Amino acid sequence: MTSSLPTGLRERKKAKTRAAIRAHAMRLFDEQGYAATTVDQIAEAADVSQSTFFRYFPTKEDVVLADDYDPPMVAALRAQPADVHPIEAIRRSIREIYDQLTPDEWEQERRRQRLIRSVPELQARNTQQYTQIIGLLGAAVAERAGLPPDDFSARVLAGAVIGAGLAVAPHSLLPEQGTDYFTDFERALALIEAGFPLG
Missing domain, CATH: 1.10.10.60 (Homeodomain-like)
Structure with a gap:
């Protein structure tokens, strides 16, 4: 029925x-x-x-690991104007989704991240999920550029962006660090755009 x-x-x-x-x-x-x-x-x-x-x-693991923000972020990326550089388009789409979060929702996300980092089996599966996330993001980047969804350069760019997020998260998603996630993440994206100058 x-x-x-x-x-x-x-x-x-x-x-x-x-x-x-x-x-x-x-x-x-x-x-x-x-x-x-x-x-x-x-x-x-x-x-x-x-x-x-x-x-x-x-599974019980999926209660923690399911990320409700990835699909709307990818949709927001696909909606960015075609003439916007992919790094800037990614920056805008992430901001568009996460700027809508309330303080309570941000605290829930921090709790989720802390739990993932404290449970080995969650850490292991979370690492495996990054391959899927890179695939989703890479396909969206490729689509905007008129390239095949498995384009090598688009996938590498997506991997660099996800890697930047991983590098930043431990220092900005945990409240005791006292830093802003998006400020740090945008600094990381700027490094990618600039060709990774050190210092």
């Missing part, structure tokens, strides 16, 4: 359920540790069935 909910309402309800599952999961991870928290406990706390949990997150 087809749902009678309008598409917009249905999507909002799905987004609300997904956010609730993640919020309860992160609370439980904080309270009792990642390893000690089970899918059943998360589902019970979020008042959903186990099957509903798995519709939103294939």
Whole structure:
């Protein structure tokens, strides 16, 4: 039977359920540790069935690792004017998405990053995901330039950008560092544009 909910309402309800599952999961991870928290406990706390949990997150790891910001960032990149340099287009698209985050959403992202760095299995899978992210970003860069989606130069540029983000994140996503992520990230992108001068 087809749902009678309008598409917009249905999507909002799905987004609300997904956010609730993640919020309860992160609370439980904080309270009792990642390893000690089970899918059943998360589902019970979020008042959903186990099957509903798995519709939103294939594994417990995905509750932490799923990055909701990558798809809209890539879409924003594709929407940038074709005559804008790819590094500037990436800078604009990242700003466009992340400038919309509230302080609470930023704190949730910092919590997510801290958890990833503290759990070896999350670190391992997170590293594997970067290959996919580089592929998505590289294909978008290539598309803007009228190149094949697997273009070598576009993929290398995407890898350099993701590498810059990785280099910056430990110093700016953690609150004790006291630095601004985008200020540092834009400095890193400027180094790529300038051909990596040292100093």
